Amino acid sequence: MMNSQPEFNLLVIGKRSQTIEDIREENKKNLEHGEKMFHLIENNACVGMITYLPQNPNDLHPWIGLLIIHKEHERAGIGTLALKLLDDELAAQRIDKVRLCVQHGNHKGASFWQKNGFHKISDGLDNYNNQIDIYEKKK
Template identity: 30%
Template sequence: MAEVADLYASNPGYCRTAGEYEPEHLPTERLEADLREEAEGEGCEVLLARERHGRLVGLVCLLDRHPTDGFPWIGLLMVHGDLHRQGMGRRLTAVVEERLRERRHRGVRLAVLENNPSATAFWNSLGWREIDRRADNQHGRPCVVMHKQLL
């Protein structure tokens, strides 16, 4: 969990934007409990990405089937702050998309916080398109819902 806490701490802008954790005082126990709860949800996976040498470089929370629309959803994709703008986010996204194609999903969705325009620009650059705007289910924060066709 220390590695995961370091990953979150390396993204202070995201932590402040999301409002869930203070990057200077990450409560490791709460972070672990939140990720365990996420992973234990039906059809949910928390995937860790590592370099060849074992260093944690990213994390993806993936829901196989949303109960409302039936699509898989990326709940979170986070890259270590030291690796921003080096293609790691693109590579992680490509791996997730390929994984979902292999499972014969025809599309995938995610929600980006409205107050995070750089994240919206990132997803747009990868071919994702806005399909809705609404509050997130967990915290009621305004979000841009995005979709990408896979098949």
């Protein structure tokens, strides 16, 4: 899944693909913080995933960690559907706002989030020292 989006990998981690060990280490760290992960399945195949932290240890707000759609399934509405499902999950938990970050240069990602009601609230650096914009959406 992650390696179906080499441009995203290059932007975030500085290389076009990740090893299984890279992915396991990243997932291990996130799961230790309580990350929830939803796989998006179509015709018995994983076509994407969305993750979120109910409470980010850095600011105690809920954060979307990752929304990734397999390259072959982009622009089919799967990302929008995944976000709707996550919105329903957050509403059931009475979570009234959620944050996320977008790496500078990820114009496609920034456009998607803005179209889905997120607005920029600040900027900063991610765990890889990349410049990011921080977005938030209130329910």
